[in-house]
Amino acid sequence: MEENKYAVGPVNYENYLTCPYNSAHRIMPSRFSKHLISCGGDRSLHRCPFNGTHLLSAAAMKDHVIECPDRCSLERYKMPDTLPPAEPQANKFLVETEDDWDADPRAQPYDPKNYLKENHIILNPKGNPPAARREFRERERKRFLENNKF
Missing domain, CATH: 1.10.287 (Helix Hairpins)
Structure with missing residues (x-):
């Protein structure tokens, strides 16, 4: 009888994030915000106003707020005309057709x-x-x- 053997590779910890409260905690990025709530930890760390998963000391927070990569979403919201769009705009094209749905006779509503x-x-x-x-x-x-x- 043939056994099913599955190859399991090593866990890629490079993609995991380290908990700011306990450096022994390694968390997947998709579960990081939930972990921060359950872990609790040190209350002296401050949350970044642009991303709740950024926790830093008060001294480091001043520099972080200026350089935070998530700040651009707020800037784009506040000044949409001065910044380039987040995604390129789709090409607008017209489809030529002879159908005119507005010219059809109005049907009575179903009662x-x-x-x-x-x-x-x-x-x-x-x-x-x-x-x-x-x-x-x-x-x-x-x-x-x-x-x-x-």
């Missing part, structure tokens, strides 16, 4: 209550007391006879 009145559709009233159900069935019989559907 389900009107459709039920005009067609032989059996309705089932739910949640009504017995007297109301009897009255409803009697109205339906009359409706079917008027429409010559019964």
Whole structure:
């Protein structure tokens, strides 16, 4: 019998981030913000106003705020005309066609209550007391006879 063998490579710790509270903690980038909440740690570290996962001391924070790579998103929001766009704008092109959907005649909107009145559709009233159900069935019989559907 042949055994299934799976090759498992070594963990690539280069892509992992180090916890600012405990340097022994190595976390995947996708789980880093959740880890910071659960780890807690040193309260003397300050969060960057542009990215909550940037935790630094007060002295280092002054320099970091000026050089933070996530600052450009705020700058782009505050001054959209002065900075180049984040992504290049798509080419605008026109498609020439002979169809004019605005020229089509307006269709009447669908009215389900009107459709039920005009067609032989059996309705089932739910949640009504017995007297109301009897009255409803009697109205339906009359409706079917008027429409010559019964």
